[in-house]
Amino acid sequence: MTDQKAPILEVRNLAVGFHTAAGEFDAVKGISFDLYCGETLAILGESGSGKSVSASAVMGILDSPPGFVRGGEAYLDGENLLKLSPSKRRDLMGEKIAMIFQDTLAHLNPVYTIGWQIAECFRVHRGFNAKDAMARSIDLLDRVGMPDPERRAGDYPHQFSGGQRQRIMIAMALALEPAILIADEPTTALDVTVQAQILDLLIDLRNERNMGLILITHDLGVVAEIADRMVVMNAGEIVEQGPVRQVFANPTHPYTKRLMAAIPGRGEFREVLPLPEGDAPKAILEVRDLAKHYGITGGMFGTSTGQTVKACDGVSFDLYAGETLGIVGESGSGKTTVANMLLRLTEPTRGTATLDGKDIFSLAGDELLRLRRRFQAVFQDPFASLNPTMSVFDIISEPWLIHRDVMPKNRYRERVVELLESVGMVADHAERYPHQFSGGQRQRIAVARALALEPEIIICDEAVSALDVSIQAQIIELLADLRDAFGLSYLFIAHDLPVVQELADRVIVMKSGKIVEQGTVVEIFTNPQERYTIDLLGASPIPDPEKMLDRRQRRGISV
């Protein structure tokens, strides 16, 4: 594995600053690490740790201004990258060192064909003519597993799935066989099964070409899955580095220990809420044969073409009081469509959802308004789901302005403070605005808003997906506490299986608009019956290097 020769990349005392309105900010405070041929070095950190900024600085694509390299060296083949002239450095980019990114749709140029974009490497660095360069890019597409590469080379980025686009990025980065590949969160935006394929491909190519792979990630599972050594970053500094197994087994720095402790779904299951005994256990919400079909329109007058997309197709389940029902599935499985229909944000094509003997889809006017206070929601992106022009007080008290009879006006202030305290914030926060808070704090505000109407059911649509691991753990804990304190029922929608394992009582697995399997959390996670569930669980990385090695060997990938 690790070559004991000299490192191919030596980073020494790299420091990066940012000019901000409040003065200079040290994003990276003098970090040093080495990379060897044929190894995978993971740089692990949460948002704001400086992991991506360090890589951008080495790569020479720091946003500058406001960013600037304050000091340090990065030696590649004995040359300090940070001191090279722009034209010399350009010669090395793509040729010796290359990079792939998380958001592949944004990182590929939307107006050029992917074949053209890959071929550009050969035209720029090797002076190939357009025809030869295109032939080479088709070969590369074939190598990274793109089906029908000759035809697809003429397609544009938006015509590919996320996983395919990452394959395209990889083909482009590896076109000139660089010695170093920096992968910045390469699989974070992908579904777990696709993530596993992309990680396999990266390892395969690393072995084939004996390159050094730097993997920047926040995901301990991914680190455990493919890295040899790891560097843990926090607040611009490296707090710990070493072989992956050693760091996982014996983390020494308090930050690393905290991070390891925050990993969700470490095998312990919540004690499953016993279903009510008796002849007919009464669900508070009964969903039957719920479906949403979208017609495809086209032609001269925008009429229906007769084709439909079945976003959700005949979903039935019960939700009991005080339980958390997890809905898991990959993108396009229809899980969010279910949430939107229950919130009456999207009208169902057919189906019923019975609450207290009434079908919520047939309600209108006042009845619908009264229903809405029993159903509240917490969404994924706390940056987008809070109105930036409203203070926290306005945000939390707004539901009472709509539902006038819930709360007398003179109690607003007092109740907002109570709610803030119940989500772990303080009274002073009421007068501030969303931008003054971190992602985790904003999600707490969103939870407080959801609680304002004292609902029975809260629909959490990927409510912790955008948060860092340690913040995620806090919000999960908060949700669990609130559930137990107020007897709430959650419909907890997530693509991230360990998070569901942590919080749910029962789990529904969805695929292509249908329920594939449902059962208690123990049943689903320890004894899945359906092939799809087994694959899904098998693809989800486990933050445990020993288990991952075992799994990888079974898949036939050498590490």
Add this chain to the structure above:
Amino acid sequence: MGTYLVRRAFHSFISLAGLLVLVFFLARLTGDPTNLYLPLDATLEARAEFTEKHGFNDPIYVQFGRYLVQLSQGDLGDSLMKARPSIDVVLEAFWVTLSLAAVVVPIALIGSVVVGALAAYRPGGAFDRIGTIAALLGASAPDFWVAITGIILFSLTLGWLPTSGYEGNIVYWIMPVTVLLIRPFGLLVQVARGSMLSVFSSAFVKTARAKGVKERSVIFVHALRNAMLPVITVAGDQAAGILNGAVIVETIFGWPGVGKLMIDSIFNRDFAVLQTSILVTAIAIFTVNIAIDVAYAFLDPRIRHN
């Protein structure tokens, strides 16, 4: 794309029909042409003969019906003023305006995109500062003032350029084209700069740099095509404005364009010319809009595939 164009043309046709109805009735609110065309002391018989001849004595809906019948036969009516087919009068004038637009718009588009792109490349740099100020001045300069000052300076004082007139010689074109150019150019530089600024901060520009692509190519190959959509939109708007008649420039420089013709036809209560010139310019503007859509689809495959 084909279906799309047919659909757009169909929608344009409906709008056009509505416009025709509106113009027909509104034009007749301007007053009775009889008073304008006959001497004040014309006899009642002469008046009756005039209204009879031009059909103004019929109820307005009968006149409208007659107009529709003529229209369906391709007859747009004769000019009262010039006593020849209105379409001939309008097309002559439209050609003048079209040739002005055909010179002005491409220069404004290409020039402003290059200036805007270079300004956005180093925001706050010397080129950006000078370019931004010049663009602001250009976008806010009143064209009639620029035209008159230009005549005083270049024609009367320096004697380099003719004061007015419309002939083949290029010297007659320099001032009208420049005056017409200033405002769209200034506006488009601002749009292009803003659009390029946001594209420069986009992720795919980073990818291009990470590939080792040269900066010139980053600007003009990777970024520019993505930044073109808003520029094209505004350029189309400006082109439509010029096609609709560059009244001030046409009047000051004595160019017999369609804008001047329209104004004159209103004053002259020359209904047929007014209707026809609005019809022709409206068709031109619809064509520009469709051309913009085609340009969009050409520039951005995501639009093509929708």
